[in-house]
Amino acid sequence: MSMMWTVKVVSLGVVGLSLSVELLSWLLRRLRTGRTLNEVLFFPSEMACVEHIFTPSSPHSCLCPLPHGVETSFSRFLRRILSATSSLDLCVFAFSNMDLSRAVLALHSRGVTIRVLTDKDYAAITGSQIGVLRKAGICARCDVGSVYMHHKFALVDGRLLITGSLNWTLTAVQSNVENVIVTDEPDLVQPFIKEFHRLWVHNDPARYLHSSDQKPAHSTTRTLH
Amino acid sequence: MSMMWTVKVVSLGVVGLSLSVELLSWLLRRLRTGRTLNEVLFFPSEMACVEHIFTPSSPHSCLCPLPHGVETSFSRFLRRILSATSSLDLCVFAFSNMDLSRAVLALHSRGVTIRVLTDKDYAAITGSQIGVLRKAGICARCDVGSVYMHHKFALVDGRLLITGSLNWTLTAVQSNVENVIVTDEPDLVQPFIKEFHRLWVHNDPARYLHSSDQKPAHSTTRTLH
Structure with a gap:
């Protein structure tokens, strides 16, 4: 028994x-x-103050007339960029948005390694933030091999991919119909990491003799891109 | 026992x-x-003949001087578009690529329901395929509410999302550095389905009196988008 x-x-x-x-x-x-992140943000974004995202210690300090405490597509986008703790690899056609420039400078001052790859023509236009970033000591390279370096993606800590139709401009954020995908799906992130590395190496100024990265190599008007 | x-x-x-x-x-x-598809295509694409994709029954019929039988980013992109069996919802800023126009017309003639949403300014420029599609009986609407309708995505059979930086132009495919994501991940596909529906309804010509969808509403030069 x-x-x-x-x-x-x-x-x-x-x-x-x-x-x-x-x-x-x-x-x-x-x-x-639950760990796989897939988020889609659509633009134009509602207008709202983003000061509290930069100064979370004093969230009510801003007296600007924009709505406060409102979560928007842009505030989510900004938070994702600012979430970088080790590196930000940025590959963007046009970069003139002041808030995004401020975010990249803030990350740089926190010790986050920043690499910026951009289009040679748009790097030199009025309002471009590439010069501002360079003056702050951030390494920025211009694509010299193609008609347009038309990517608009960011890699946060080599882990999170932020990509879509959105250029880093004020018009794109506030006035255009645009999309941004935020994902940590390795099948999507890894190819973009490789692409960034390929373009970064390919556009090393040491590889070409004449430094054409601040001057438009194409002077023709190109409207369709 | x-x-x-x-x-x-x-x-x-x-x-x-x-x-x-x-x-x-x-x-x-x-x-x-295994069922979740996540594919990334980078451009510029190698140049290769795509005739066999349109006429798979006689794959060796083309005598053009381009390389034959080569799989490229563009041939993969084209195959994904041509895989539509019930519907293709297309939301694209600039559409002038003749091969892609041929693909959309081929789907239309097979009975696939096509809806095209595009930017009002770019619909009317020389080389735009929007007029060609409309003449073939395809329903195309122009976005009237924003500075730029800057999306570049397609929804195949309401199941597959094709999106990225790539406009449907020859320059984008052959000369620019561009990316396209192909995914059937519902977390990414569903928001784009909703966005297409929202824009499609919002830009129904019956909703606005003056048909401005063939004429640029903004005549200022806008370089950053």
Whole structure:
């Protein structure tokens, strides 16, 4: 009889163990699924003050007339950029947005490694922030091999991809119909990491003799891009 | 003793069942993971003949001087567009690429429901394919509410999202540095379906009196978008 009890206890143990394994595996799956981030932001963004994102210690300090405490596509976008703790690789056609420039400068002053790759023509136009970033000591390279370096993506800590139709301009954020995808899906992130590396190496100024990165190489008017 | 055997058999049965459930659940997970498509295409694309994609029944019929039988970013992109069997919702800033126009016309002639939403200014420029599509009976609407309708995405059968920096122009495909993401991840696809619906309804010509969709509403030169 005690033998039968032993068998019964062992059986119950096995069932219990199986159920535990199943539960643990379900929890792990949940955690893994929950970890994959896929967010879509659409623009134009509502107008709202973003001062509190830059100065979270004094969130009510800003007296500007814009609405305060409103979460918008742009504030989400800004937070994602500012979430960088080790690196920000930025590959963007046009960069003139002052808030985004401020964000990149803030990351730089926190010690985040910044690399900026941009279009050679747009780097030199009025309002471009590339010169501002360079003056602050941020390494920026211009694409010299193509008609347009038309990417608009950022890689945060080599882990998070932020990409879409949105150039880093005020018009794009406030007036255009645009989209931005934020994802940490490795199948999407990894190809962009490789692409950034390829373009970064390819556009190393040491590789070409005449420094044409501040001057438009094409003077023709190109409207379709 | 026979009682003990029964218990042993039941125990083994329970263990077997647990293992089967675990195996089945693992297989289902594998299937589910395998089903998620995440592809990234980079441009400029290599130049290659795409005639065989349009006429798969006679793949060797083309005598053009371009390389044949080469898989490129553009051929993959084209195949994804041509994979539509029920619907193609297209939301693109600039559409002048003749191969892509041919693809959309081919889908239309196969009975695929096509909806095209585009930027009001670029719909009217020389080389735009919007007029060609309209003449073929395809429904095309122009965005009237924003400075630029800057999206460049397509929804294939309401299931596959194709989006990125790439406008549907020859320059974008052959000369620019561009990216395109192809995904069926619902977290990414669903927001774009909603966005298309929102813009489609918002830009219904019946909603505004003066048909300005063929004429530029903004005559100022806008270089940063």
